[in-house]
Amino acid sequence: MATESPTKRMKLDGPLIGTHSGHFHADEALAVSMLRQLPTYANSNLVRTRDPSILSQCHTVVDVGAEYDVSKNRFDHHQREFGTFFPGHNTKLSSAGLVYMHFGKDIIQQVTGLPAGPDLDILFEKLYTDFVEAFDANDNGVNVVSPSDLEAAGLAKKFEDRGFSIASVVNRYNYTPGAKSSAEQSKEQQQDEEDERFLKASAFVGEQFILELTDRATAWLPARKAVAEAYNARLKYDPQARILVLPDGMPWADHLYNLEKESPLPDGVAPQVLYVLFPESTEPGSKWRIRAVSKENGGFQNRKDLPDAWKGVRDEELDKVSGIPGCVFVHAAGFIGGNKTFDGALAMAQKALEL
Template identity: 45%
Template sequence: MSSSASAELHQTKKQKMSDASAERIGIVTHNGTHHADEALAVALLRSLPQFSSLPLTRTRDASLIDKGTIVVDVGATYEPERQRFDHHQRGFEHTFENGFNTKLSSAGLVWKHYGKAILSQKLSEDVDSDLVDLLWKKLYEDFVEAIDGIDNGIAQYPGQALYKSSTDLSSRVGRLNPRWNEALPSDAAQKQKEEDQRFEKASALAGGEFWDTLEGLRLAWLPAREIVLRAVEGRKSVEGADSRGRILVFDEYASWKDHLHKLEAHLNITEAERPLYVIYPDSSSSWRIQAVPVTPTSFESRKALPEKWRGVRDEQLDGLLGFEQDLKGAVFVHASGFIGGHKTRQGALAMARAALDL
């Protein structure tokens, strides 16, 4: 092939690629009734520079869908390399993996493929950092997975629900759709315009709550995790603590239940050395001793406080404990044995050590 012919062929290919790019119409999702999954998916995509300025097209027209730069929740195909993210097609069973088993919706698909890039930009962190990976999984667990489950019709609990819930994000997004008997414009273009305006409100709602959740994790959840991590790692060296690490002491209160079990797994702590009791200050300048639950949401404790202490208070409890004078000051033990109180740190520690042997 001559050099001139080769140059002409190259120019023709370049022109075709340019024409194809020019035909792209931006972010595409379905029109009609909107849902929380595509509302959140669009909000997430718009947070990335490559998608932030793209127009949104809501349609079920296959010829328009095919022109989308990125397509979510419509199109009947999941092809990440082509930026196609639908989950309605037969045979789709993809999950977020990483220990999660819920079938993905468009929100989960976008978070799975773009979540780390979003967090990297929001936090000014390297996309491969441990922090980005930690929050990528945590935000799926705390926010996105429920939207995936609801959109795919997956029950949260087995059996018959005991009550109705209509205050979740999916319900609130759904209420931004027109009511079934609400009069809409007869003109198709006007009707589509009104529906799109409602969708923009829904996407702003979903996105706003998601960013608020991220901010809460950044400002509260992460600092608590650091406090719990330090306490777990140093639990055997605390004066008066248990040599096997079964007592965890906080000199400042932190929300610990959501972190302890995961950190135990992360640090490969054996069952014999897992904390059974947590000591921490309360708001009245006294100290609490709390039995660690079997799971973060369980009412069952790994080792509840001794039965003979339960429901007993003050001097009567001091009598049962039998401590020396300098360790008196017991306040109470709850009737279920999951928590108790003492006026001093050392007294609470002494209660924990005694409880280990009973």
């Protein structure tokens, strides 16, 4: 249990997981939580120590020990000679990436029931790219964009986002406002309290990992086929194929960008889709949405905004401004709008292409 001392924990049966004591980070918090998704470690206890004699008795050790050896279940990345990367990526791995690289497919199968095959491989890569790699980069001091490149480009932050990341949330668990001072506690009590805070942090990042994995498996992965079918049918709605019509709301952006990169481009067809249409729900008579495609995945700048004259306008007033009946709204930022019918949403997209 988390409240037991390392010495007591060493007497318990089962495959013991070890990591370092002291200030903790997001990477080992995620590494421990991922391991515990597997049957082997489901009931494992955790010891947090830097004592080599205790770590040597652990079944699996992450983020401490200066050793990376899969045969010994040792997954540290701090040794000078370490230089391991996830296949196809350029970010040096942390303990999170090491555990994911070696156990990730088993974890995905355990959580989702997905069988071995191409879909598992795709999901394994996707989850690393969209979730785990950021843990590796953060722990190894790698920025999304080099500060020197930003300075050379004359760019500056518009706001401070240091407290907004998962890593910053984990860091907050290192501190307990109102806790007793070290002078009022024994070393064992201090360690127990620290361990308890680590377990809370690990549970937090573990929950985020499972949410990401479950969403990708149940929504993102099945959407690949539907988006591909819609992509191949887009000439039905625009002679230059700039409008994509989906049968329902789904995670479409990743798949669209990939299709645009990978698919041959027929003569007369535009290289990029500008608007995506989808119903608000699967209920009969559902309203429809029109979404401008972002220039880059996750960005706020669109390839083509909805027309300026429509922005921030609603209902009958929007009908008059656009000349299209059944309008519901267009967001003031011009990235999304709505209409009461599919035909109305399609008319909005077709007219927006020409404005």
